[in-house]
Amino acid sequence: MTIDAAELRRRTSELLDAHPPTGTDRLDFLRARFDAGLAWVHYPEGLGGLGAPRSLQAVVDAELEAAGAPDNDPRRIGIGLGMAAPTILKYGTEEQKQRYLRPLWTGEEVWCQLFSEPGAGSDLAALRTRAVREDGGPSRSSEAESGGDWVVNGQKVWTSSAHIARWAILIARTDPDVPKHAGITYFLCDMTDPGVEVRPLRQITGEAEFNEVFLTDVRIPDSRRLGEVGDGWRVAQTTLNNERVAIGGMRLPREGGMIGPIATTWRERPELRTHDLHQRLLKLWVESEVSRLAAERLRQQLVAGQPGPEGAGMKLAFARLNQEISGLEVELRGEEGLLYDDWTMRRPELVDFTGRDAGYRYLRSKGNSIEGGTSEVLLNIVAERVLGLPSEPRTDKDVAWKDLTR
Secondary structure, eight states, X not given: OOOOHHHHHHHHHHHXXXXXXXXSOHHHHHHHXXXXXXXXXXXXXXXXXXXXXGGGHHHHHHHHHHTTOOOOOTTTTHHXXXXXXXXXXXXXXXXXXXXXXXXXXXXXXXXXXXXXXXXXXXXXXXXXXXXXXXXXXXXSTTTOOSOSXXXXXXXXXXXXXXTTOSEEEEEXXXXXXXXXXXXXXXXXXXXXXXXXXXXXXOOTTXXXXXXXXXXXXXXXXXXXXXXXXXXXXXXXXXXXXXXXXXXHSOOOOTTOTTHHHHHHHHHHOGXXXXXXXXXXXXXXXXXXXXXXXXXXXXXXXXXXXXXXXXXXXXXXXXXXXXXXXXXXXXXHHGGGGGOOSOOOOOOXXXXXXXXXXXXXXXXXXXXXGTTTSOHHHHHHHIIIIISOOOOOOOTTTTSBGGGSOO
């Protein structure tokens, strides 16, 4: 059967008739939606989708929103939806897809990302966290056989949602005798396993939204390996490309995101206006709208396949605009812009840019140029992979990781 907009409306109507939002438990409704293939319609049948064009997801979302149906709180589970799910879909076994995708989408299981390390942030491929086969057997893709456990030791940092996560996507070094990009393997780590310790990292906002994670003799069954042994860097590129699109290409209405609060203040507080602030606000408003429309175009391009390096450009724009807009908002508000609502140490489950005051937005936006890939790294990606400029000289590409200077 051809899945078109009319067919999706019919199936959505059937879902609503069988599970009326007003009389159905929220989780039961989300599970039923997933099973009906209306979670992400472009995914395969049996995995929350119907193999339909990605662009038709908006048809389902609009029908369910009009009916008052609950959503899966996507901001809370953004790492699972935007990063883990597409990677599992592309590289996971059928057993892994069946096990992880449904509770990931319904929000029953929250995911986090164990990539960055204290000595491997911008240079992620230099990571030191080690994964060694328990029996000391081969750890190279040409020799390794399935089965057995891996024992992982190391430290990860800047891990959003680690304090509420059940699962993590993890990359670790499995072969130190080859160049750094070639000796990495990708795993799915149970955050409740012995040896996983999560410690809060208090930020400039006063909160501990991020964490550092210590892995001490953590045992990961080989059945939780994603992709081939030693192929983790290639698998991780799928995660990273999707991460940048998820951050920089999110769907927003006009004046959605950071530009909304300052535009509202401008309209409601005429006594704060000056000619100079007006010109600067107009410039940022136009740039925000251009960025919003470019993100919409990027999402349409995704219909044709996996995200490419263009997502790096969107994430770059997202970080710059957030920082410039929040800075202008503090300046517009004058002395009251210097106030801050609450320095209480807490560990939030999500980032709420628009639900807090101007001081929070100003401080939190400083992290936008670091998280999801630093702006400096993303500029290199845009230069080399989008514009086709020559690569920077890299002397360590063919050197075994164990021989690198550290």
